[in-house]
């Protein structure tokens with residue numbers, strides 16, 4: 513229906529809000545989403561005026577559980593956001609019938625995937641629409657940014673007509689993003705993961721870096737939600753999407769090396785739904801002892817990320833009321849946060865990095 517370079521927004525959450533608004537969703541409505549997600553998703557939902565309704569993940573997986581979705585839907589639920597976590601396709605054959613029986617539209621969260629497919633059909637083509645993110649850590653990085661994909665003509669027309677009201681972000685913001693992008697290109701590699709992480713968090717807390725997350729302020733919609741993707745980032749996105757096949761091949765190769773090499777009882781490898789083609793955004797492992805594994809990885813300087821560390825990453829328990837998450841409402845998601853670590857599959861991961869990571873984990 514549209515190409516990914518066409519409807520681009522300041523962030524993925526801005527694209528999500530644009531889709532929800534075009535569906536006519538607003539105050540009084542609920543939007544279902546999975547726990548074990550990023551705060552960007554409830555933020556996009558709340559910026560549309562709606563309330564997030566958290567659905568648990570599969571007892572053994574990382575994506576939305578169809579039975580829990582069925583159980584929790586209410587007459588107020590007006591959309592379902594289905595996330596393909598780390599690029600692993602959600603169980604669409606179980607989820608789509610629940611949505612269509614209830615007559616509720618599906619929006620796919622494709623922030624972790626551009627090329628995965630579920631039983632022969634591309635992720636992002638099941639729902640009425642999908643949204644994407646191009647910030648640090650996503651399959652294609654342009655700085656920060658998002659995009660919407662539409663699979664429905666009427667919805668596409670509405671999203672397009674509202675798109676002209678989106679503004680170019682302020683020039684100083686774009687300049688800062690360009691500097692951050694340049695730094696990212698130099699610094700984002702497995703051997704610098706831990707030192708850079710420390711530095712980035714320091715800069716973020718000083719307000720000097722565009723952090724991944726806005727603290728949500730009740731009743732106030734940040735300016736970000738009125739911006740499109742900055743023009744220079746749009747060109748970068750189109751350029752990078754042109755080289756997508758190369759990125760995809762690399763992340764598949766890296767994941768295959770992890771899959772074949774890892775044989776440690778201290779981690780469990782991911783399970784992928786049958787008949788799916790997974791293009792990994794990160795390679796998730798369930799650790800027997802996550803805190804100790806992260807500590808050792810840091811000491812050994814092996815890139816290993818902790819997200820999602822909380823069901824609505826990176827919000828801590830005391831912040832959960834801000835996004836209406838009830839502790840204990842999604843137990844599998846809460847448990848997964850305690851176990852999950854992820855290995856990188858991004859373009860700078862070399863064969864030597866993979867070997868080092870595999871040897872490190874196998875030697876535990």
Ligand SMILES: *Cc1c(COP(=O)(O)O)cnc(C)c1O
Nearest residue numbers: 523524525550552623645657658
């Ligand atoms: C990154 C991400 C988003 C969107 O993030 P933005 O910062 O708004 O671009 C949404 N969902 C998931 C699962 C993500 O990881």
